[in-house]
Amino acid sequence: MSDSTQDERIKDISPLRQALVRPELGSIAGAIIVFLFFGFLAFDSGMFSPRGVLNWSTVSAQFMIIAVGACLLMIAGEFDLSVGSMIGFAGMMIAIFSVTLQWPVWTSICVTFVLCIALGALNGYIVIRTGLPSFIVTLAFLFILRGFTIFFPQLIERKTIIGGVSDAADGDWLASLFGGKVGEPVFVWLADLGLIDVFERGSRAGQPVVDGIPALILWAIGLVIFGHFVLTRTRFGNWIFASGGDAQAARYAGVPVNRVKILMFMFSAFCACVFATCQVMEFGSAGADRGLLKEFEAIIAVVIGGALLTGGYGSVIGAALGALIFGVVQQGLFFAGVESSLFRVFLGVLLLAAVILNTYIRRIITGEK
Amino acid sequence: MDPLFEMQDVEKHFGTVIALGGVNFSVSEGECHCLLGDNGAGKSTLIKTMSGVHAPTSGRLLMRGQEVRFEDPRQAISQGIATVYQDLAMIPLMSVSRNFFMGNEPIKRRFGFNLFDHEQADKVTMDEMRKMGINLRGPHQAVGTLSGGERQTVAIARAVYFGAKVLILDEPTSALGVRQTANVLATVDRVRKNGIAVVFITHNVRHALAVGDRFTVLNRGKTLGTANKGEITPEELQDLMAGGQELVELESSLGGTV
Numbered sequence A: 001m002s003d004s005t006q007d008e009r010i011k012d013i014s015p016l017r018q019a020l021v022r023p024e025l026g027s028i029a030g031a032i033i034v035f036l037f038f039g040f041l042a043f044d045s046g047m048f049s050p051r052g053v054l055n056w057s058t059v060s061a062q063f064m065i066i067a068v069g070a071c072l073l074m075i076a077g078e079f080d081l082s083v084g085s086m087i088g089f090a091g092m093m094i095a096i097f098s099v100t101l102q103w104p105v106w107t108s109i110c111v112t113f114v115l116c117i118a119l120g121a122l123n124g125y126i127v128i129r130t131g132l133p134s135f136i137v138t139l140a141f142l143f144i145l146r147g148f149t150i151f152f153p154q155l156i157e158r159k160t161i162i163g164g165v166s167d168a169a170d171g172d173w174l175a176s177l178f179g180g181k182v183g184e185p186v187f188v189w190l191a192d193l194g195l196i197d198v199f200e201r202g203s204r205a206g207q208p209v210v211d212g213i214p215a216l217i218l219w220a221i222g223l224v225i226f227g228h229f230v231l232t233r234t235r236f237g238n239w240i241f242a243s244g245g246d247a248q249a250a251r252y253a254g255v256p257v258n259r260v261k262i263l264m265f266m267f268s269a270f271c272a273c274v275f276a277t278c279q280v281m282e283f284g285s286a287g288a289d290r291g292l293l294k295e296f297e298a299i300i301a302v303v304i305g306g307a308l309l310t311g312g313y314g315s316v317i318g319a320a321l322g323a324l325i326f327g328v329v330q331q332g333l334f335f336a337g338v339e340s341s342l343f344r345v346f347l348g349v350l351l352l353a354a355v356i357l358n359t360y361i362r363r364i365i366t367g368e369k
Numbered sequence B: 001m002d003p004l005f006e007m008q009d010v011e012k013h014f015g016t017v018i019a020l021g022g023v024n025f026s027v028s029e030g031e032c033h034c035l036l037g038d039n040g041a042g043k044s045t046l047i048k049t050m051s052g053v054h055a056p057t058s059g060r061l062l063m064r065g066q067e068v069r070f071e072d073p074r075q076a077i078s079q080g081i082a083t084v085y086q087d088l089a090m091i092p093l094m095s096v097s098r099n100f101f102m103g104n105e106p107i108k109r110r111f112g113f114n115l116f117d118h119e120q121a122d123k124v125t126m127d128e129m130r131k132m133g134i135n136l137r138g139p140h141q142a143v144g145t146l147s148g149g150e151r152q153t154v155a156i157a158r159a160v161y162f163g164a165k166v167l168i169l170d171e172p173t174s175a176l177g178v179r180q181t182a183n184v185l186a187t188v189d190r191v192r193k194n195g196i197a198v199v200f201i202t203h204n205v206r207h208a209l210a211v212g213d214r215f216t217v218l219n220r221g222k223t224l225g226t227a228n229k230g231e232i233t234p235e236e237l238q239d240l241m242a243g244g245q246e247l248v249e250l251e252s253s254l255g256g257t258v
């Protein structure tokens, strides 16, 4: 072992560069900047009152739910452009099963989950079998599922929105897992202490303005923890990285790449279905246009979170922060009274900045020129 | 000595392309058997057949005299046949330790879950790399930042750690400079002395002669012959590889520089 020690020409990496290599870094910085920005711009607007906080956390949580699925799938080296259509489709199926067919809501939800996860598996199976880019395969499903989502309710009820889910869901144990709230007594107690405002008048006079944490937020937190845990702490997580980093190399090492990828497509569909179920329970109806553009919002959140579009690198925590940035900016602009169309401008700029930063980071990690 | 692993009359066709047309090849414990041949001779195909990536179209594979059949690389690995591919099968974006244990992650049980035991993985990686003479900056260094020779060594160390009995190296020195080549050849020597059967693929005659005990030349999917160390000169080997005649002419026109 004579001259085989470390090459003395390699410079020590500065701590800054080392920190830069963590995928979450950009999104942590972004989140801090966004909070500071709206802290100054919109502090008096009620954005940071309990109701304001609930407002933007709910929106962020929606983004988070689909971002977790998109994140793991992107790290595994694939995309799912059918997420938005899947959301519309899942919501419509729940409404058709429970309202039109009068099935119990819990049955409707379970059947819809099975259906969506099966469709996710089909997406994955076609991608693996044909070797086509997942971009194209899931783009096809974007249209197929959206088409059915518009076709079914028109065929059955001659309209594109099916309502009445709330009545059907009343008292259903599974529905409350998606549409319910938790911690009501705590919020009543906080209101009694004067920490939360109460309604002054109207039918809910005397009740706290924020009366519980929506199940949606708990789903988001749960999925983020689950995704992060699986990715960083388990053997399967290593397989996800490996499948996306270089599928052939992973196969040679004995990683069941096809299984990993198909499972991630199924998980992405599962997340879309969670989103849809929460939404249907909240609105009490399903609409054929629900979930439009959600696939792109999920992908953008993931990219802001530091994942590489080429796969093999990324972080669920980063994606969750990306979703938080999204939610805070979208609602913050609203609170600050800024024209909401500017949100899209912001989104585009942010996406570009994130991708450029990620490409730079990739060069640092791989030592490419 | 009886061969540890043997291939008999192995053929491999890709559609109409006959990549291997009846090849015999064997390797024993502690032996380094060099497989030489020009581009497209079928070297990579031969070792992919050995390691379960391709099923042979016909012919037999024997491990310790017993016929074996590999459905996939996993089965070959479980029989102790490990391969370091030309493209290394390492993932540049992942850390050395995650790469080292890719597909064989160590597990610890916590709260009823099977978790990836990162401490164990990091420790073993650092130890094994040190044994191979490479001091990493840390187990979390991305493989992409390692030099070509260091990557080769990680891949070899990984194969040896996971119980390789037959270690197949596909052109490990082809992309390396002088010093890194020397390191890799030293690693091969170290591995062979531990009783592992090494199959070393290269087009470089000097690299082959530096570590090889036996030499087989492959040309257009057929073996042109096998020679033991000391029975063949570099020139003869070189001629065999190029199919004899042409190189002699080439050599004279280039003034003996090839």
Ligand SMILES: Nc1ncnc2c1ncn2[C@@H]1O[C@H](COP(=O)(O)OP(=O)(O)OP(=O)(O)O)[C@@H](O)[C@H]1O
Residues within 6 Å of the ligand: B014, B017, B018, B019, B037, B038, B039, B040, B041, B042, B043, B044, B045, B046, B203
């Ligand atoms: N999967 C495949 N499908 C079709 N033909 C193939 C396949 N793999 C290899 N071949 C063909 O088989 C022949 C032998 O290829 P192989 O890769 O084994 O050569 P090699 O000796 O490893 O060459 P090199 O020195 O360039 O690595 C070539 O003609 C190649 O085109």
Ligand SMILES: [Mg+2]
Residues within 6 Å of the ligand: B043, B044, B045, B086, B170
């Ligand atoms: Mg080759």
